[in-house]
Amino acid sequence: MRILSAILGGLLLSASASAQDQNHLIWTESQLAELQQLVEARPSEGLENCVITAFDQPNSATDPNRRSRLATVAANELMMAHLEGCSPSAARSQWRIGSDDAKIDTRSLLMQALVRDDLTAYFNALRPRNPHYRALREAYATEADGEKRATLAVNLERWRWMPLIMGEKYLLVNAASFEATLWENGEAVRTWPVIVGKARTPTPIFDATVSGAILNPWWEIPTSIVAEGIGSMVRNNPARARSRGYVYQDGRYRQRPGPGNALGQMKLVMPNAYSVYLHDTPNKNLFSEEVRTFSHGCIRVGGAIDLVKTLLAGSATAEEVDDILASRKTTRLSTTKPIPIYIAYFTAEGASDGTVSYFPDVYGRDNLELAQNERATACAA
Structure with a gap:
């Protein structure tokens, strides 16, 4: 010890x-x-x-x-x-x-x-030290099915690629299980469903630090998405573009805060090299799908307001968050402490009772x- x-x-x-x-x-x-x-x-x-x-x-x-x-x-x-x-x-x-x-x-x-x-x-x-690793190890020791053993071996190895010390409190997003989990003192305390990138625009595997959240965010539209049709809409049908909140300002395309904003009512502040972050979405119906690969790489969160209230606990009350959201004023709030976040990919995941869940290898990364x-x-x- x-x-x-x-x-x-x-x-x-x-x-x-x-x-x-x-x-x-x-x-x-x-x-x-x-x-x-x-x-x-x-x-x-x-x-x-x-x-x-x-x-x-x-x-x-x-x-x-x-x-x-x-x-x-x-x-x-x-x-x-x-x-x-x-x-x-x-x-x-x-x-x-x-x-x-x-x-x-x-x-x-x-x-x-x-x-x-x-x-x-x-x-x-x-x-x-994560209990998922222990459950996978126990399953690997007794599993006879060759395909499952190969999947378990890959995911055991992925856990060894994670930092040994991940933090007393951290967020772990598993793109394969379409879930984001808040961990505290070695235990999973809250879980939210997520939507991740399509097979052709997969969510990358990386780590970052959450320092806060932006409520009622503007959406800075990436060039690749502008090219898919938003740019031509703003140029050729400005009335329709305005009704959807799209504007062209200072040389860039943006979307105003509002009910139709692609980021929904919040996005986490988590700077990274991929411009990928967790955010809300107006398309709540997609969370009913079992396989949720619909984004361009960013991570849409089901129950995003619950997530942001949980992360902001101690720096803003739930009532304060609700008041800001109702005002539709873009506001940035900070967490009391930085929170590590890991965007990972585990196609096998252990549970506290020793059982193992297997998820589809949607990005073909198990080979x-x-x-x-x-x-x-x-x-x-």
């Missing part, structure tokens, strides 16, 4: 080198046996073909610490497999969720694990060449 607490407290991020020489970690026979058990257990995580350095050679008479050095290499390889996955970089080329996991001083962590003689706690601390399918692929050291 001390090792887990150390990571949670951020004590080993960018840590300075220990005064002890970390190149000479000496392993006991019981620790070597424990590490071997951990290596042999990696198939239960979907890492069966992740290459780990063999360390079971006997000590050499001229180099009695050779096995300890090999064990240290193997332990770090296994750690990286648990922490960041074990697949080629091409497999995660579309996964643009940032992580500081590489800054964790794993050498210091391993040294502490050996000193405290608690390797198992060390590796447990490096596994994804990844993971280490599970590539025996020659080694984990990063």
Whole structure:
């Protein structure tokens, strides 16, 4: 537990080198046996073909610490497999969720694990902490269906690509399940249905920070959507364009706040490189569809006003939000604290009761060449 607490407290991020020489970690026979058990257990995580350095050679008479050095290499390889996955970089080329996991001083962590003689706690601390991962791991250990096992393996790997520490409070959008979930202290507390991008304009995978919301927003219309017909409407049928709130101002096409605004009554402030954000929508009927891929990439939220009231709790009351919405005045409000948001893609999702739900691979992203399918692929050291 001390090792887990150390990571949670951020004590080993960018840590300075220990005064002890970390190149000479000496392993006991019981620790070597424990590490071997951990290596042999990696198939239960979907890492069966992740290459780990063999360390079971006997000590050499001229180099009695050779096995300890090999064990240290193997332990770090296994750690990286648990922490960041074990697949080629091409497999995660579309996964643009940032992580500081590489800054964790794993050498210091391993040294502490050996000193405290608690390797198992060390590796447990490096596994994804979201309960969805635990449920997927348990299902993978018992699933006999080959297709389901492949799906579980891909999604286990995706969880390893997520940051180890996601935040005490964060939003997780799963584009495959069409849901946005608010997590607090490791538990899912609220969930809202969402609409995501079409197959030809998929919602990207990325992370950002929510700092507030804009109520009664203007819609800054992207060039690609202008080209689909709005531009010609404004030029050729200005009366119709005005009735829909479309205007051309300062060299750009916009839509005024109002009941027909494409963003509905709110959008979250979450700057990112993709100009993708969560927002309301006037087309509430689409939330009754089981597969909700209708947008150009942005994420429309069912119950968007409930979402914004939840996120603004502590900085604005529900009554204040309602008054601003009724005024139709564009207003920006800030959250009490920044909230991390992760736009992810999980086609298998575990529940607290241990069951697993499978979702359609609407973007065709499950066909990844993971280490599970590539025996020659080694984990990063």
